[in-house]
Amino acid sequence: MVMPAPPREPGWKPNPSGLLAILLVVGVVVGVWFVSGGDPGTPTGGGTPPGFSSTADGGDDGAATDPVSGEVDPETGLTWVSLDELPPEAAETVALIGAGGPYPEDEDGGTFYNREGFLPDREDGYYTEYTVPTPGSSDRGARRVVAGEPDELFWTADHYDSFERIIS
Known part of the structure; x- marks a missing residue:
């Protein structure tokens, strides 16, 4: 059964403040979403964020996991690669970087722009570059x-x- 609405009092005018409040809230939410880099294709919950792992009981322990070769680094957008997947000369170069040299080329340790x-x-000046020797190259x-x-x-x-x- 449908009940009719009660009659309105004479002189009654609709109050737009409720509608304005709703529009204001929606505008603020959309504005914050855009400023924070919102993307309609990005899930906003319920999943495990990149770089995190779920624990065995299905909960998220919040601890960052070690990078895995072939996966994408969320910070740089580059693919991770394990040092042991690179030529052996790359591992030698990384060891020299860790030891502070000496380097085989004068340009090594120079700024990478x-x-x-x-x-x-x-x-x-933030990045420095180092040569990884190529066997047989002059x-x-x-x-x-x-x-x-x-x-x-x-x-x-x-x-x-x-x-x-x-991955280091």
């Missing part, structure tokens, strides 16, 4: 390790045309 823009934007070759902060190492086999982030 990231002109190609594949690495995260940092101020000039020059420095194309292979390099680029270093940022400690444990921030990048590999390029094609003279900066592409990069992978080294």
Whole structure:
């Protein structure tokens, strides 16, 4: 059974403040979403975020996991690569970087300017580059390790045309 609405009092006018409040709240929510980099294709809950692992009981313990070769680093957008998957000369170069040298080439330890823009934007001088010797090559070759902060190492086999982030 449908009940009719009670009659309105004479002089009654609708109050738009409720509608304005709803529009204001929706506007604020949408504004915050855009400012925070919202993406309609990004799930907003219920899943395990990248870089995190669920515990055996199905809960999320919130601890970051170690990178896995072949997966994408969420910080840089580059694929992770294990040092043991690279040529042995790359591991030797990384060991020299950790020891502070000496390096085989005069240019090693020089500033890498990231002109190609594949690495995260940092101020000039943040990244340094190191030659990874290529057996049989008469020059420095194309292979390099680029270093940022400690444990921030990048590999390029094609003279900066592409990069992978080294798991260190």
